[in-house]
Amino acid sequence: MGRAWRTAVAGALLATVLAAPASAATKPSPPASASLQQRASQQAAELDAGRARQEAAAREATAALEAHQAAQRAAEAAVRHARQQATMLSAAEKRTAETRARLSRYVGSLYRTGMGNRQLAVYSGLMDASTPQQLFRGLGVVARVGGNQNDEFVGLARAEQAQERAARRAKSAADAARTATDNAAAAKRHADKVVADAVAAVAAATTALAKTQQALAIAQRREALMASAALIARQRSSIPLAAIEGALADRPVPECKGGEVHGYPNGRLPTSALCPLWGTSGALLRADAAASFDAMSKAFGAEFGEPICVTDSYRSYPEQVAVAIAKPTLAAVPGSSNHGWGVALDLCGGIQSFGTKQHKWMNANSMAYGWFLPAWAQASGSKPEAWHWEYAL
Numbered sequence: 001m002g003r004a005w006r007t008a009v010a011g012a013l014l015a016t017v018l019a020a021p022a023s024a025a026t027k028p029s030p031p032a033s034a035s036l037q038q039r040a041s042q043q044a045a046e047l048d049a050g051r052a053r054q055e056a057a058a059r060e061a062t063a064a065l066e067a068h069q070a071a072q073r074a075a076e077a078a079v080r081h082a083r084q085q086a087t088m089l090s091a092a093e094k095r096t097a098e099t100r101a102r103l104s105r106y107v108g109s110l111y112r113t114g115m116g117n118r119q120l121a122v123y124s125g126l127m128d129a130s131t132p133q134q135l136f137r138g139l140g141v142v143a144r145v146g147g148n149q150n151d152e153f154v155g156l157a158r159a160e161q162a163q164e165r166a167a168r169r170a171k172s173a174a175d176a177a178r179t180a181t182d183n184a185a186a187a188k189r190h191a192d193k194v195v196a197d198a199v200a201a202v203a204a205a206t207t208a209l210a211k212t213q214q215a216l217a218i219a220q221r222r223e224a225l226m227a228s229a230a231l232i233a234r235q236r237s238s239i240p241l242a243a244i245e246g247a248l249a250d251r252p253v254p255e256c257k258g259g260e261v262h263g264y265p266n267g268r269l270p271t272s273a274l275c276p277l278w279g280t281s282g283a284l285l286r287a288d289a290a291a292s293f294d295a296m297s298k299a300f301g302a303e304f305g306e307p308i309c310v311t312d313s314y315r316s317y318p319e320q321v322a323v324a325i326a327k328p329t330l331a332a333v334p335g336s337s338n339h340g341w342g343v344a345l346d347l348c349g350g351i352q353s354f355g356t357k358q359h360k361w362m363n364a365n366s367m368a369y370g371w372f373l374p375a376w377a378q379a380s381g382s383k384p385e386a387w388h389w390e391y392a393l
Contacts, residue, residue, distance in 0.1 A: 057198035229301025233279035258287025267317030267340035279307025286342035309349030315339035
């Protein structure tokens with residue numbers, strides 16, 4: 001980056017000198033010339049330093065976002081398990097209550113008829129047992145006394161024992177869910193901090209660059225590029241121009257609010273709950289990921305004159321199976337891909353190659369929108385895939 005930025009700075013300064021009056025251009029004073037050169041050198045050094053800070057922050061932010069993503073998955077799994085255990089506990093409590101009710105009615109009938117005084121005393125004592133262990137100890141007495149309710153008391157003891165086990169499992173699952181949720185929250189706070197650091201580093205570099213350029217020229221260029229991006233977006237998605245113009249307007253909330261996707265398995269999300277992506281045809285993501293992508297794609301369009309190019313987005317389970325068959329060395333195991341959660345994209349238009357202007361822009365800006373290139377997919381990763389980006393906020 002250093003040489004490119006130094007070239008840009010030198011070009012901007014040269015244009016400033018050429019635009020000056022002829023007398024100033026032909027008779028520059030030595031002190032002014034020296035000051036101008038010093039300023040150019042300082043700006044180039046500041047840009048290089050800002051770039052180094054941004055790259056370091058980006059690496060830390062990637063690790064933090066991945067940790068948050070993993071913690072969030074663990075928390076969701078723990079919550080689902082806790083709900084299952086709570087349902088099982090509720091069923092066990094219901095069985096125990098029904099058995100006790102039947103026995104209570106039987107003991108009541110013995111009391112009302114005055115029959116089976118000895119049985120009545122034994123049964124009443126068992127009904128007062130506070131633990132399954134006390135019930136089991138009393139069953140020997142029931143057998144000696146006789147009666148036709150022995151099996152019911154055995155059933156009650158077993159039902160209460162099952163309820164006791166279910167209560168322990170439910171408590172353990174609820175504790176695990178709280179711990180996992182706390183871990184996810186801590187990972188989110190850490191990710192927020194390091195992402196903010198990365199964004200601040202990029203902002204500092206951008207500010208240094210802006211000092212060397214004319215603000216009006218930058219604004220005009222971005223407007224022209226955004227107009228070009230809007231036209232391309234219209235052509236890609238084949239929607240009316242009025243809709244494109246509406247999409248360009250700033251909104252605090254995206255038009256598509258999506259729907260509830262929690263609780264659905266990977267690759268089985270209802271497509272009605274997903275949202276389309278600006279400037280694409282048929283690409284879908286989870287609502288929050290789609291809204292963030294749209295904002296990022298418009299910022300990209302203001303820089304390159306076209307929306308971000310997308311080749312793959314949400315991938316259903318059957319689609320994951322097909323990809324795994326077609327690309328066994330690249331595809332994730334079906335049912336485990338982040339494409340199946342609606343939070344992963346495969347990109348094109350230059351982003352799919354390391355070292356391009358488009359890929360560098362994504363590295364510098366994506367984390368401000370919650371998107372990142374996983375460590376394994378980076379050029380130095382275990383399976384480099386410059387095109388694969390994921391959402392984690």
